[in-house]
Amino acid sequence: xxxxxxxxxxxxxxxxxxxxxxxxxxxxxxxxxxxxxxxxxxxxxxxxxxxxxxxxxxxxxxxxxxxxxxxxxxxxxxxxxxxxxxxxxxxxxxxxxxxxxxxxxxxxxxxxxxxxxxxxxxxxxxxxxxxxxxxxxxxxxxxxxxxxxxxxxxxxxxxxxxxxxxxxxxxxxxxxxxxxxxxxxxxxxxxxxxxxxxxxxxxxxxxxxxxxxxxxxxxxxxxxxxxxxxxxxxxxxxxxxxxxxxxxxxxxxxxxxxxxxxxxxxxxxxxxxxxxxxxxxxxxxxxxxxxxxxxxxxxxxxxxxxxxxxxxxxxxxxxxxxxxxxxxxxxxxxxxxxxxxxxxxxxxxxxxxxxxxxxxxxxxxxxxxxxxxxxxxxxxxxxxxxxxxxxxxxxxxxxxxxxxxxxxxx
Numbered sequence: 001x002x003x004x005x006x007x008x009x010x011x012x013x014x015x016x017x018x019x020x021x022x023x024x025x026x027x028x029x030x031x032x033x034x035x036x037x038x039x040x041x042x043x044x045x046x047x048x049x050x051x052x053x054x055x056x057x058x059x060x061x062x063x064x065x066x067x068x069x070x071x072x073x074x075x076x077x078x079x080x081x082x083x084x085x086x087x088x089x090x091x092x093x094x095x096x097x098x099x100x101x102x103x104x105x106x107x108x109x110x111x112x113x114x115x116x117x118x119x120x121x122x123x124x125x126x127x128x129x130x131x132x133x134x135x136x137x138x139x140x141x142x143x144x145x146x147x148x149x150x151x152x153x154x155x156x157x158x159x160x161x162x163x164x165x166x167x168x169x170x171x172x173x174x175x176x177x178x179x180x181x182x183x184x185x186x187x188x189x190x191x192x193x194x195x196x197x198x199x200x201x202x203x204x205x206x207x208x209x210x211x212x213x214x215x216x217x218x219x220x221x222x223x224x225x226x227x228x229x230x231x232x233x234x235x236x237x238x239x240x241x242x243x244x245x246x247x248x249x250x251x252x253x254x255x256x257x258x259x260x261x262x263x264x265x266x267x268x269x270x271x272x273x274x275x276x277x278x279x280x281x282x283x284x285x286x287x288x289x290x291x292x293x294x295x296x297x298x299x300x301x302x303x304x305x306x307x308x309x310x311x312x313x314x315x316x317x318x319x320x321x322x323x324x325x326x327x328x329x330x331x332x333x334x335x336x337x338x339x340x341x342x343x344x345x346x347x348x349x350x351x352x353x354x355x356x357x358x359x360x361x362x363x364x365x366x367x368x369x370x371x372x373x374x375x376x377x378x379x380x381x382x383x384x385x386x387x388x389x390x391x392x393x394x395x396x397x398x399x400x401x402x403x404x405x406x407x408x409x410x
Contacts, residue, residue: 086333092261
C-alpha cells in the first residue's frame with residue numbers, strides 16, 4: 001500500500017512540473033519580438049490578399065496591392081526571349097601538351113662539358129643545349145681520318161697503274177686489283193663520313209677533319225623542336241647514356257597547353273571529342289582561352305563520379321602554367337532561344353518551388369510559380385509560368401515574398 005501511495009506522489013509531481021514547464025515555454029514564445037520589413041515595405045502600407053478558392057476547388061495565387069510609394073521602390077521589367085547556350089561546366093588544371101613535348105637525350109655516351117640553357121628558357125629548333133666529351137665521336141673521327149688516308153693512297157696507286165697499263169707495262173690482273181682497292185677505299189671513306197653525320201657533323205665538318213687530321217671529341221646536342229625548357233637534370237661532369245632516365249633536358253612546345261578537366265558523371269553523356277571549350281584561370285581574370293576537346297576518358301572515377309576530359313587550349317602569349325586551377329565551359333549543344341527572366345526576379349520558396357511576382361497594372365502583384373531551366377549571363381530560362389511581355393518584379397521580389405508571411409501575435 002505504501003508503495004502505491006509513493007508511486008502516485010511521484011507521478012503527480014512529474015505532471016505538475018511538466019505543466020509548469022509548458023507554461024514557461026508558451027510565455028517565452030509569446031514574448032518573441034515581431035520581425036517587420038523596413039521602409040515602405042512595412043506591413044501597414046500594403047494589403048495582402050489571402051488565397052481564395054478558385055472555381056474548381058484550386059487555391060488562387062497569393063497577391064498584394066501596393067501603394068504608389070511602395071511601387072516606386074521596385075524595379076519592374078517585361079519578360080523577353082533570350083538565347084541560352086547549352087553548356088556543361090567543370091573544373092580542372094593546366095598541363096603541358098605532352099604530344100608536343102620531347103625528352104632530349106644524347107645519341108652516344110659521354111660526360112657533359114657545357115650547358116647552354118636553363119629551365120624556363122625559350123629555345124629554337126637546332127639550338128645547342130649542351131655538349132659532351134664523347135669517346136664514340138673520337139672513334140668515328142679516327143675512322144674517317146684513316147679512311148681518308150687509305151683513299152688518298154689507293155687513288156695515287158690507281159693513277160700509276162693507269163699510266164703503266166697504258167704503255168703495256170702492267171698486267172691486266174694488277175690493274176684490276178688497283179681499281180678494286182681504290183673503290184673499296186672510297187666506299188670506306190663515304191661510310192666514315194655518313195657515320196660522322198650521325199653525330200651532327202656536316203659534310204664540310206667531315207672534310208675539314210679529314211684534311212687537318214685533327215680529332216674533336218666535343219659533341220653538340222641540340223634541341224629537336226622549338227619551345228621552352230621545362231626540366232633539366234644535366235650538370236657538368238655528369239656521365240650520360242642514350243635513353244637513360246632522367247633525360248638531360250625536356251623541351252615542350254607551349255603554343256598549346258592541355259586542360260585536364262573532371263566532368264560530372266551527370267554531364268558525361270553530352271561530352272564528346274571535338275566540342276569547343278572556353279577556359280579561364282584565376283591568374284588572368286576575364287581572359288578566356290579557346291580550345292577543343294581531344295580526348296574523353298574511358299572510365300568514370302568510382303569515388304568522385306567524374307569523367308576525365310582532355311582538351312588542347314591555344315596559348316599564343318604563353319600565359320598558362322602547368323598546375324594552374326582552371327574553370328572550363330564545354331559547348332554540348334546548339335543554343336536555345338527561350339523566355340528569360342532575371343535571376344533576381346526568382347525567389348526560392350521553402351518547399352523548393354520557384355516563384356516570381358507578376359503585375360499587369362503596377363499596383364496589384366500576383367505570385368506565380370515558374371519552372372527554371374538553363375542559366376546564363378544573369379538570366380534564368382523559364383520553362384513554364386511566364387511568356388514574353390509579362391511584367392515581373394526584378395528587384396524587390398524577396399521583400400514582396402516576405403510581406404505574405406503572417407505577422408507574429410503577442
